[in-house]
Every structure is written in structure tokens, then in C-alpha cells.
Amino acid sequence: MKRLFYFITLALLCTACEHKELCFQHPHLKTVRVEFDWRDAPQADPDGMCVYFYPVAGGSGQRFDFRGTTGGEVQLRVGEYVVICYNNDTEIVEFYNTDDFGTHGIYTREGNPLEPIYGNAANYAPRAEGSEEERVTVSPDMMWGCTATEVEVTDEGLSYVCVPFEGQDKEAVTERDEYVITLYPHELVCTYTYEVRNVSNLKHMSQMCGTLSGMAGTLTFASEEVGRESVTVPFASESDGVSTVTGRFYTFGHHLENPDPHRMVFYVVMDDGSKYCYKDTEKLDVTTQVHEAPDFRHVHIIIDGLDLPQPIENGHGFDMTVDDWEVVEEEIEI
Numbered sequence: 001m002k003r004l005f006y007f008i009t010l011a012l013l014c015t016a017c018e019h020k021e022l023c024f025q026h027p028h029l030k031t032v033r034v035e036f037d038w039r040d041a042p043q044a045d046p047d048g049m050c051v052y053f054y055p056v057a058g059g060s061g062q063r064f065d066f067r068g069t070t071g072g073e074v075q076l077r078v079g080e081y082v083v084i085c086y087n088n089d090t091e092i093v094e095f096y097n098t099d100d101f102g103t104h105g106i107y108t109r110e111g112n113p114l115e116p117i118y119g120n121a122a123n124y125a126p127r128a129e130g131s132e133e134e135r136v137t138v139s140p141d142m143m144w145g146c147t148a149t150e151v152e153v154t155d156e157g158l159s160y161v162c163v164p165f166e167g168q169d170k171e172a173v174t175e176r177d178e179y180v181i182t183l184y185p186h187e188l189v190c191t192y193t194y195e196v197r198n199v200s201n202l203k204h205m206s207q208m209c210g211t212l213s214g215m216a217g218t219l220t221f222a223s224e225e226v227g228r229e230s231v232t233v234p235f236a237s238e239s240d241g242v243s244t245v246t247g248r249f250y251t252f253g254h255h256l257e258n259p260d261p262h263r264m265v266f267y268v269v270m271d272d273g274s275k276y277c278y279k280d281t282e283k284l285d286v287t288t289q290v291h292e293a294p295d296f297r298h299v300h301i302i303i304d305g306l307d308l309p310q311p312i313e314n315g316h317g318f319d320m321t322v323d324d325w326e327v328v329e330e331e332i333e334i
Contacts, residue, residue, distance in 0.1 A: 046087035086145030
């Protein structure tokens, strides 16, 4: 009877009590799936992406890196965040204020106008009028990225706001009741291309490069605002050997409230070793073409005519020395 009474009491205790596991971790950690939707940059091909989750309550952001372009899972504490993402395969750009969502940005190192010329050992190069005091900074890498705001991770799910550019509707996208956040990266830097037509004596050109003045030197991710300081960006040139010179380079663009003009300068080395600098002509002031481009992220500049000299026979070959540029200028008609 005692044994029967014991088993009955034990059974009543088991049915009357609801066992709950003790939780010592507050706030809770949740597994969140990060996905990248490339509708706004279908040609993008980065080797990987990184995502920063910045707690709204304060503190530095948590960085997560992913290989490829699809994303992956991260562990986040319950709470509110703002998010920045961008490709993590860059080699040229440098970063600043990575611990702060509002000021996290990029810049590039200083260079010199002749950097794209192979074998250049000179630091001196004539500059476009009015840009002599501008810093020369190298062209950045291509970057893709975006931000998300009002990100809230709860015990019930995740909600957020992200704005894709597709269709220009800019409608906020939110997700609830599941731990998935979809980000929509787009191009963050600008692609500038140029074409110089009707170039004379191009077959005698050995090397050529150029610069563009009045450009921005920094980019802030959260606002996508570029810096107000004007810098000069050097770029490479390619010749078809007949009559056309073309080129392509990346830039942060230009600040819309910056009044500084955009002037191109070309540095040409002929096959006899003579060096010519083409600057301060009316055709090389491309301010209007830059400002009135249909797409500010994809600017195409056209220059008609560049008269390269006929080189001296049996020249002395390539010799990059200092202070021996022959500057070619034309009076600008007012």
C-alpha cells in the first residue's frame, strides 16, 4: 500500500507541474537570414559582401561577411538596428568611421596626375587652371551597397524598411513573422567614360593619360552624400592607333552644390620622347557635360579634336623628366 501511494503521489505531481527550461540569456539571440536581391544592379559580380548591424540603442556595429552574392545566416540579439551593406572585395578604397552608421564612409589615397603612365618617375605635371591646389586622389573601386532602417528583431519575428530602386517607385519593403532581411544593393560610385575624336598623328603616340578636376573625394554610405572638397582624379587612356582615344574610370561623382568647374587635362608622350600637355581649352572644359548627363552615375564625355604634333625623325625615345612638358593651350572665347 505504501508503494502504491508513492506511485499515485508521483503521478499527481507530474500532471500538476509544467516544466519550463530556465533561460539565462537576455536579450535572446536569433538566427537571421540575410539575402541580397540584385534587381537594381543585375550586372554586379562582387566576390563577397559585408553587412553592418548598428544597434539603435548605441554601440559599434556588428560586421558579418559573406562569400559570393547570395548572403547567409547571422546571429543577432533581440533589439532595433540600422544596416549598411557593401561589397568586401575592394582593393583601392579606404574606410573611415566604421563604428558609426551616420558617418561610415570611404575615400582613396593621394596620387599624382601621371600615375597611369607606365614608367613615370616624375611628380610634376601642369594642372588645369584653378585646380592647382586640389589634391590628386586615385580612382576608387566599383562598389555596390545599400542601407536598411527600422530593423527590429523580436521574439516573434523581424521587421525592417528597405528601398529598392527598381521602377523608381521607392516603396518601403517590410517583412514580418520570419527572420529574413532582404537587401537591394545598387551602384554606389559613378562610372565615367570619355571619347576623344579626330585626334591627329595618333599613330606616333607612345603613352597618354589624363585628369578630371572638381570631383568629390569621399562618399558616406548612410546618406550616399559625396564630399564637398574638390579633388582631381587621374585616369588612363587607350588609343585605337588611328584617330580616337577612349577611357573609363570610377569616381565618387561631384557635389551638386560645389561650383568648381570640371576640366580635363591630357598628358601625351610621343614616340620620339617629346611630351605635351593639353589643358585649359574650351573643348576640355566638360562642366556642362558632367552636370547635364542624363544619368549622374554613368557619364559619357565627348571631346572633338586633339592636334598631336608630328614627331621629329630619329627621336631620343621615352624619357620622363621634370619640367619639360610643352603646354598646348587655346584662348577660350568669351
